[in-house]
Amino acid sequence: xxxxxxxxxxxxxxxTSTILSDLIPxxxxxxxxxxxxxQGVERQRLMDMGFVPGSLVEVEVSSPFHDPTAYxxxxxxxxxxxxxxxxxxxxxx
Amino acid sequence: xxxxxxxxxxxxxxxxxxxDKLNLQRLGVNAENADYIIALAGNPNTGKSTxxxxxxxxxxxxxxxxxxxxxxxxxxxxxxxxxYKVIDLPGTYSLISSSLEEEIARNFVLFGKPDVTVxxxxxxxxxxxxxxxxxxxxxxxxxxxxxxxxxxxxKNGIYxxxxxxxxxxxxxxxxxxxxxxxxxxxxxxxxxxxxNSSDPLKARSILDLPTEIDKSVESLRKILAEAYPDLPNLKxxxxxxxxxxxxxxxxxxxxxxxxxxxxxxxxxxSEIHETKAASILESADKFRKKLPANFxxxxxxxTFHEAGKIAEKAVVRKGEKRRFNLDLFLxxxxxxxxxxxxxxxxxxxxxxxxxxxxxxxxxxxxxxxxVGTIHPLLKSGAESMNxxxxxxxxxxxxxxxxxAWVISVMLPPMAIFFPMFxxxxxxxxxxxxxxxxxxxFKKAGAHGKQVMTMMMGFGCNAAGVVxxxxxxxxxxxxxxxxxxxxxxxxxxxxxQILLAxxxxxxxxxxxxxxxxxxxxxxxxxxxxxxxxFLVSYGLSKTVLKGQPSxxxxxxxxYRVPKFWQTxxxxxxxxxxFVLWRAVVFALxxxxxxxxxxxxxxxxxxxxxxxxxxLDPMGWFLGLNGIILVAYIVAIxxxxxxxxxILMLIVLMTGAQGHNAGxxxxxxxxxxxxxxxxxxxxxxxxxxxxxxxxxxxxxNPCSTTIYTIFKxxxxxxxxxxxxxxxxxxxxxxxxxxxxxxxxxx
Ligand SMILES: Nc1nc2c(ncn2[C@@H]2O[C@H](COP(=O)(O)OP(=O)(O)OP(=O)(O)O)[C@@H](O)[C@H]2O)c(=O)[nH]1
Ligand SMILES: [Mg+2]
Numbered sequence: 161x162x163x164x165x166x167x168x169x170x171x172x173x174x175x176t177s178t179i180l181s182d183l184i185p186x187x188x189x190x191x192x193x194x195x196x197x198x199q200g201v202e203r204q205r206l207m208d209m210g211f212v213p214g215s216l217v218e219v220e221v222s223s224p225f226h227d228p229t230a231y232x233x234x235x236x237x238x239x240x241x242x243x244x245x246x247x248x249x250x251x252x253x
Numbered sequence: 254x255x256x257x258x259x260x261x262x263x264x265x266x267x268x269x270x271x272x273d274k275l276n277l278q279r280l281g282v283n284a285e286n287a288d289y290i291i292a293l294a295g296n297p298n299t300g301k302s303t304x305x306x307x308x309x310x311x312x313x314x315x316x317x318x319x320x321x322x323x324x325x326x327x328x329x330x331x332x333x334x335x336x337y338k339v340i341d342l343p344g345t346y347s348l349i350s351s352s353l354e355e356e357i358a359r360n361f362v363l364f365g366k367p368d369v370t371v372x373x374x375x376x377x378x379x380x381x382x383x384x385x386x387x388x389x390x391x392x393x394x395x396x397x398x399x400x401x402x403x404x405x406x407x408k409n410g411i412y413x414x415x416x417x418x419x420x421x422x423x424x425x426x427x428x429x430x431x432x433x434x435x436x437x438x439x440x441x442x443x444x445x446x447x448x449n450s451s452d453p454l455k456a457r458s459i460l461d462l463p464t465e466i467d468k469s470v471e472s473l474r475k476i477l478a479e480a481y482p483d484l485p486n487l488k489x490x491x492x493x494x495x496x497x498x499x500x501x502x503x504x505x506x507x508x509x510x511x512x513x514x515x516x517x518x519x520x521x522x523s524e525i526h527e528t529k530a531a532s533i534l535e536s537a538d539k540f541r542k543k544l545p546a547n548f549x550x551x552x553x554x555x556t557f558h559e560a561g562k563i564a565e566k567a568v569v570r571k572g573e574k575r576r577f578n579l580d581l582f583l584x585x586x587x588x589x590x591x592x593x594x595x596x597x598x599x600x601x602x603x604x605x606x607x608x609x610x611x612x613x614x615x616x617x618x619x620x621x622x623x624v625g626t627i628h629p630l631l632k633s634g635a636e637s638m639n640x641x642x643x644x645x646x647x648x649x650x651x652x653x654x655x656x657a658w659v660i661s662v663m664l665p666p667m668a669i670f671f672p673m674f675x676x677x678x679x680x681x682x683x684x685x686x687x688x689x690x691x692x693x694f695k696k697a698g699a700h701g702k703q704v705m706t707m708m709m710g711f712g713c714n715a716a717g718v719v720x721x722x723x724x725x726x727x728x729x730x731x732x733x734x735x736x737x738x739x740x741x742x743x744x745x746x747x748x749q750i751l752l753a754x755x756x757x758x759x760x761x762x763x764x765x766x767x768x769x770x771x772x773x774x775x776x777x778x779x780x781x782x783x784x785x786f787l788v789s790y791g792l793s794k795t796v797l798k799g800q801p802s803x804x805x806x807x808x809x810x811y812r813v814p815k816f817w818q819t820x821x822x823x824x825x826x827x828x829x830f831v832l833w834r835a836v837v838f839a840l841x842x843x844x845x846x847x848x849x850x851x852x853x854x855x856x857x858x859x860x861x862x863x864x865x866x867l868d869p870m871g872w873f874l875g876l877n878g879i880i881l882v883a884y885i886v887a888i889x890x891x892x893x894x895x896x897x898i899l900m901l902i903v904l905m906t907g908a909q910g911h912n913a914g915x916x917x918x919x920x921x922x923x924x925x926x927x928x929x930x931x932x933x934x935x936x937x938x939x940x941x942x943x944x945x946x947x948x949x950x951x952n953p954c955s956t957t958i959y960t961i962f963k964x965x966x967x968x969x970x971x972x973x974x975x976x977x978x979x980x981x982x983x984x985x986x987x988x989x990x991x992x993x994x995x996x997x
Contacts, residue, residue: 194550201725202803207553208346209805210381215557221584224593225692228701230584230808235378237580237808239688241695244803 177252180217180231181245188218189250198247210234211248277441279310280329280336287329287338289448294362294389295373296382297321297344298809300401303431304373304440305341312826313341317681318705319807320344320723323354325361332441335448340367343722348388348489349498352725356500363392363486369447370396371440376406376413376428377810379568383560386422392486396424397443404430405810410571418567432815466548469495469540476536480529494537496549505530583811587682593689600682604673605778606771609750612665613767619664623657643851650904651847652840658896659839660832662747667828670746674712675823679814683708684806691804697786698793700729701804703736707785710740711778712827714953715960717742722964726802732789734961735974738953739781739788743831744891748948749774751895755928756941773945781949784981835892842886842893843900850904860905874983875943875990877935879905884947889955894948899927902934939993943986950982 177183180191193213194203210233211217218232227242293301297319305313309328315321322343329338342361343354362370370393374382379400386398400413419426425443429436473491477484484490493501506527545551586592631653635645677683683705691701702724710717717737724730741749753773758766793799849860860882868878883897931941952975953961962971 204349205346205725205803205805207550207557208349208384209807210384210557212554212557220581221588222590223588223688223692224590226590227695228688228691228804228806230588230688234381236381237584237810239691239701239804239806239808241691241804244805 178249179246180240180248180250181229181242183219183250185219185221185229188216188253190253191215191217192249192251195247195249198244202244202247206240206244206248209238210236216253217250276333277438278331279308280331286336288335289337289368289444290365291337291339291444291448292342292362292365292367292370293339293373294342294358294370295344295399296346296375296378296385297807299344299373299375299382300429300431301344301373302341304371304399304401304429304437305339307431307434307437308337308339308441312822314826316675316678316683317809317812318678318684319809320354320702320705320720323357323719323722325357332445335445337444337448340365345385347385348392349493349496353722362389363489366485367393368395369444371399371444372396373399373401376400376403377409377411379413380557380560380564383564384557387556387560390422390424392489394424395447397440397447398422398424398426399429399440400426401429401431403428404433404435405812412569412571414567414569418563421563421566466495466544469544473533473537473540476533480533492552494533495541495544496552497537497541502534505533580811584685584808588685588688588808597686597689600677601778602771602775604670604677605774606768607673608666608670608746609754609771609774610767611669612750613754615665615668616661619661620657623661624654628654628657646851647844647847651845651900652843655839655843655846655893655896655900656836658899659835659892662751662895663743663835663892664828664832666747666750667743667831668824670743671712671827672820672823675819675827676814676816678708679812679819681809681811684808687806688808691806693786694789695801695804697789698729698797698799698801699732699789700724700726700802702806703729703733703785703789706733706737707740707782710737710742712743713831714738714740714742714957718957718960718964726799728793728797728799729802731965731970732792732797734964735792735970735977736785736788738957738974738978739784739949741778741781741949742891742954744835744954745894745948746774747892748895749777749945751927752941752945753777755931756936756938759928760938777945777949780946784950788977788981831892835890838890839893839896842889842897845886846897846900846904850901858905860901864901864905873990874947874986875939875993876947876986877940879934880940880944880947884951888952891948891954898934899930902930906933939990943989946989947982947986950978950985952976952979 177187177189178192179195180189183189191211191213194206194211198206215233220230220232220237222229223239228239229242229245230237230239231245232238293305295301298317298321300315302313302315302322305311305326305328306315308330310330311326311328313322313326313328320343322341324343326341327338328341329336331337340361342358345355345358348359348362361367370389372386372389374386390396398418400415400418403413406413413426413428415426415428425447427436427440427443429440431437470488470492473495474487477487477491477494481487490501494505508530587596628649631649632645635649640648686708687701687704690704694701694703703721705723706717706720708717709720714737717740718734721730721733721737724733750770753770754766757773758770761769846860849863850858852859854862863882863885864878866878867881871877871879871881874881879898879901883894883901886897887894952958958971958975961974962968965971
């Protein structure tokens with residue numbers, strides 16, 4: 161019943177997921193790049209927090225309304241809104 | 254000066270000679286004539302303020318979330334023969350700042366010319382932290398890398414090889430666990446060495462850029478050097494300008510840059526620097542066009558790449574990875590779709606219930622002591638010393654009594670609420686509330702981090718307004734500033750608690766009273782949150798239109814709070830600080846109330862004139878004239894509203910004793926009699942409910958208004974923040990009064 165307490169979900173990636181916001185908690189991927197829509201302060205912030213090409217990212221938890229979601233990256237746990245996560249392109253881990 | 258006491262059981266003694274402790278003198282804020290300036294910089298939430306406290310003996314606030322420190326603060330210590338001034342800076346993810354508090358940190362490191370920069374990094378997130386370290390080493394090699402939180406790292410099986418790291422970075426590396434003061438003495442020694450060394454270290458440079466970029470940087474650097482010979486870190490500046498760093502370009506244009514360097518404002522120089530700046534920016538533009546489009550990304554990626562390589566060599570993992578991830582489990586309880594909201598609600602309800610239930614008895618005891626016992630003693634003492642009635646009235650019935658009321662009404666709830674709140678903060682829960690609620694804030698066109706500023710507002714609105722610096726977007730920051738007043742501050746909690754206890758708890762059987770009054774207070778607090786949403790929504794759809802900006806929030810690891818230390822500091826710092834402020838305002842207010850109640854104009858005291866004048870308005874709002882007079886007297890500080898109301902009722906309705914001044918004869922010798930006093934003053938359930946609401950929805954206190962002005966630098970927004978809540982309060986209370994009267 162309380163399946164949220166179960167061990168992490170199977171670490172498989174949907175072949176079609178190409179953006180970070182498609183992943184569900186428990187899934188992992190590598191950052192491919194940041195999309196061109198993501199510019200200025202937003203781009204800088206994401207990069208500073210470790211969202212740079214090649215980094216491994218894992219989805220940890222979603223918030224009560226499933227947006228924002230918290231991602232584990234370079235040891236830190238960073239919450240992003242869906243709209244931002246959708247600007248991060250990924251490739252399978 | 255107090256030297257540090259020697260505690261033989263302390264861990265430090267294993268690693269450091271005991272005499273070192275005797276050489277450290279913590280000098281607190283006394284930072285005059287310092288020989289050296291030490292800056293504490295680094296990623297957010299790495300323990301900078303904790304180290305600052307360990308060095309200076311001060312108690313700068315620390316907290317388990319990013320953005321606890323939003324302004325720089327100074328302290329000092331002396332060690333061996335030198336005196337050091339320490340600057341605690343806000344945390345920052347990179348030197349390319351995007352929010353105000355980050356800019357404060359960056360500007361100090363760049364232009365404050367510290368003798369030593371201590372870069373504090375989190376041992377459990379070394380790679381990301383090294384990204385900043387590498388940027389910082391670019392601008393200053395007089396640096397020490399302080400790898401903090403090694404205790405936490407150890408628990409996760411992570412060990413840092415300081416030698417390897419130091420060799421790779423080219424600067425000293427010290428391992429610390431600041432909370433237990435482990436490694437602090439080694440840090441002191443290293444600071445001493447670097448501060449006293451004349452030749453700069455050879456820090457590694459990653460700015461060995463591809464030649465085409467390097468050439469442009471170098472050309473621009475030369476231009477800058479000609480224009481600003483005194484400017485430090487020209488190479489870095491040149492590469493930032495090439496990159497089109499908007500805040501630097503702005504600083505260059507309006508002369509702030511020169512001000513930062515010289516530390517004083519330069520007059521009449523505007524024309525000169527305008528032309529100077531224009532020509533520099535022009536060159537920068539020219540060079541930028543020649544650069545590859547993704548020059549900036551490449552730079553950042555390169556830095557991270559380097560950081561990754563260095564981290565890999567320096568980090569040693571021992572032992573298996575823990576099978577059970579406690580943090581993840583806790584997160585599934587505290588922020589999951591299923592439990593996030595219920596757990597949050599229960600936690601806060603529990604906190605209020607404990608506060609209300611726990612404050613009852615000590616409040617009554619304090620009241621007994623201060624009002625029931627000491628007040629009559631003072632009176633009879635004054636009488637036996639033949640004080641004239643007005644003097645004893647002014648001093649004892651005015652100043653003493655109002656202060657006694659403030660203490661007995663405020664101290665117990667605060668002494669319970671603050672420590673609990675601080676424990677929650679140290680545990681790491683606050684940013685998780687922001688995470689839970691971001692979605693609602695997004696819908697209201699505001700920023701999720703506004704929640705954190707609200708939480709600070711639950712302590713003090715002025716602090717909440719300053720805390721809005723963590724919000725990058727000016728529009729969303731303004732929304733957070735204007736609505737912070739809807740977070741009930743500690744000056745208003747006692748009003749809520751007292752009224753709920755007396756009037757609402759009384760509606761139900763005694764065994765439920767505590768619970769029901771707690772729920773009433775939670776209800777008012779939630780109404781405040783609702784108003785925050787509504788007003789934020791309203792603002793973001795009208796005068797502060799705009800797109801929701803980006804939201805990124807780091808959720809710190811859960812940390813077991815240091816229970817006794819937290820208890821101690823939150824009692825001493827927060828509770829006593831707030832109480833002190835309340836007393837400072839209560840003393841003169843008590844005097845004023847006594848005066849307006851005893852100086853007669855055409856046969857009636859001034860207070861009576863005011864009350865009569867305001868009574869119709871009070872009636873219209875479901876309040877009364879006394880309350881409105883109290884709010885006028887209490888504009889400086891919300892803390893004294895309830896005491897003022899009580900004093901006014903007593904003074905205006907109490908019997909006129911012979912030679913005693915107005916209204917000293919009342920039998921308020923126990924806190925239960927407060928109910929009697931209020932009812933005597935014409936309080937009904939409607940008055941109580943509306944007073945609770947009005948206390949939520951009215952103008953901010955004078956300190957907060959001033960802070961809003963300082964933060965926004967705008968008269969317009971200060972006025973909006975002041976009068977919008979009053980207007981709203983009048984509408985709400987008047988409507989409730991109307992409906993109430995129609996219905997009954
Ligand atoms: N276990 C452990 N906790 C620590 C240590 N140093 C600091 N902390 C805790 O880490 C949290 C953050 O500490 P702060 O000193 O506020 O961090 P800061 O770097 O000043 O944070 P910002 O001001 O937000 O940039 C607090 O809850 C501290 O109690 C340490 O060495 N070990
Ligand atoms: Mg700090």
